[in-house]
Amino acid sequence: QVQLQESGPGLVKPSQTLSLTCTVSGGSINGGSYYWTWIRQPAGKGLEWIGRTYISGRTSYHPSLKDRVTIALDTSKNQFSLKLKSVTAADTAVYFCARDRGWFGDPNIYYGIDVWGQGTMVTVSS
Amino acid sequence: QSVLTQPPSASGTPGQRVTISCSGHSSNIGSNTVNWYQQLPGMAPKLLIYGNTQRPSGVPDRFSGSKSGTSASLAISGLQSEDEADYYCAAGDDSLNGPVVFGGGTKLTVL
Numbered sequence: 001q002v003q004l005q006e007s008g009p010g011l012v013k014p015s016q017t018l019s020l021t022c023t024v025s026g027g028s029i030n031g032g033s034y035y036w037t038w039i040r041q042p043a044g045k046g047l048e049w050i051g052r053t054y055i056s057g058r059t060s061y062h063p064s065l066k067d068r069v070t071i072a073l074d075t076s077k078n079q080f081s082l083k084l085k086s087v088t089a090a091d092t093a094v095y096f097c098a099r100d101r102g103w104f105g106d107p108n109i110y111y112g113i114d115v116w117g118q119g120t121m122v123t124v125s126s
Numbered sequence: 127q128s129v130l131t132q133p134p135s136a137s138g139t140p141g142q143r144v145t146i147s148c149s150g151h152s153s154n155i156g157s158n159t160v161n162w163y164q165q166l167p168g169m170a171p172k173l174l175i176y177g178n179t180q181r182p183s184g185v186p187d188r189f190s191g192s193k194s195g196t197s198a199s200l201a202i203s204g205l206q207s208e209d210e211a212d213y214y215c216a217a218g219d220d221s222l223n224g225p226v227v228f229g230g231g232t233k234l235t236v237l
Contacts, residue, residue, distance in 0.1 A: 046128055046214065046228060046231040047214055047216075047228045049225075049227065052226075060224070060225050063222055063223065096170055096171075100226070101176075103218070109159050109177040111176050112161035112173050113161075113171070113173060114173050114182065116170035
């Protein structure tokens with residue numbers, strides 16, 4: 001079955017760019033209709049949806065982050081990435097990559113996020 | 127501040143039935159279906175319910191979901207100690223909140 005694995009630096013300095021990669025195994029990132037998604041969770045807090053990309057290249061981002069975030073697919077490597085620029089301590093969180101089935105199927109049903117990576121902790125600190 | 131509102135905590139004893147509520151607006155729960163996720167300590171979330179009431183393969187039928195208007199509920203019957211976890215609701219959103227919104231989460235304690 002499809003598995004996701006996040007990778008990237010665990011420590012980023014304030015004002016720099018956070019860069020993470022999600023490697024998809026057990027299936028092709030091209031195969032099927034899915035949104036490839038990033039979600040984060042500050043310590044002791046709830047889940048925050050960051051954004052998603054689709055195989056067409058279309059992206060959607062959280063309104064509060066859209067000026068700083070870029071999500072992109074690399075189909076040759078079966079990966080997708082997250083870049084968040086100008087980070088502050090408020091961006092410290094566990095970052096999850098995930099596969100979202102969206103509304104593909106019955107358009108009246110949101111099928112949800114059915115595959116998650118294990119999460120990677122990113123700390124913003126000098 | 128989460129777009130969807132959940133109680134921060136809930137509790138029950140083994141064998142009991144507990145419910146967790148999720149309140150939203152016409153732009154999200156009112157016009158989209160609701161999903162529920164279970165997050166065990168130190169783990170990634172897991173999809174429990176999608177489309178308001180549907181259980182993915184492998185999810186016990188002790189877990190059930192419902193929706194009415196702009197609110198939704200997750201019910202857990204025959205509560206077990208391994209159900210102690212954080213539970214999150216989520217829905218699509220048609221406003222400027224972004225296409226997917228989450229609740230703040232409910233920590234379920236099995237007494």
